[in-house]
Amino acid sequence: MGSHLVFDLKDARHPKLVAFPFFAQNTGFGTTPRPGLITWRKEAGVFEAETGTDMCPSSRLRHVYRLGTTEGYTSGTSSFVLVRVDVTARGCGGDQPWSTVWQAPNWPESMIVR
Numbered sequence: 001m002g003s004h005l006v007f008d009l010k011d012a013r014h015p016k017l018v019a020f021p022f023f024a025q026n027t028g029f030g031t032t033p034r035p036g037l038i039t040w041r042k043e044a045g046v047f048e049a050e051t052g053t054d055m056c057p058s059s060r061l062r063h064v065y066r067l068g069t070t071e072g073y074t075s076g077t078s079s080f081v082l083v084r085v086d087v088t089a090r091g092c093g094g095d096q097p098w099s100t101v102w103q104a105p106n107w108p109e110s111m112i113v114r
Contacts, residue, residue: 003034003051006080020049021082022063023102029082035063047080056092061085 007015020035035049045066052060068081086098 003036004038004049005033006035006038018080020063020065020080023061023082023085036061046083052090056090058090060088060090062088062098 006018006020008018009015017033019031019033021029022032022035024030036051037049039048039050041048047065047067049063049065050060051063052058062085063082064084064086065080066083067078069078081104083104084100085102087101088098089096
């Protein structure tokens with residue numbers, strides 16, 4: 001399907017390619033500079049990145065991100081936070097509904113680093 005690229009333009013003379021977290025099937029998490037086709041869902045306040053193929057039958061993955069800030073040594077740096085991963089099957093007669101295969105749990109208040 002292809003992929004959008006996202007650049008950090010904090011220093012417009014030296015744009016930096018942004019790496020997104022992604023769900024690597026059966027192996028955990030990784031990062032990629034090519035997250036898929038990105039759509040901004042303003043009403044939900046999230047970005048969706050979709051990967052897959054136009055072949056049928058096939059499946060597609062959708063990674064859902066929100067903007068967040070990291071704490072600790074980076075002290076408030078904005079980043080894309082992976083909040084959910086969905087999958088759908090694509091048959092030769094149309095798309096199936098999305099099913100969530102992973103969702104970020106809410107951290108207990110006692111575990112939040114300040």
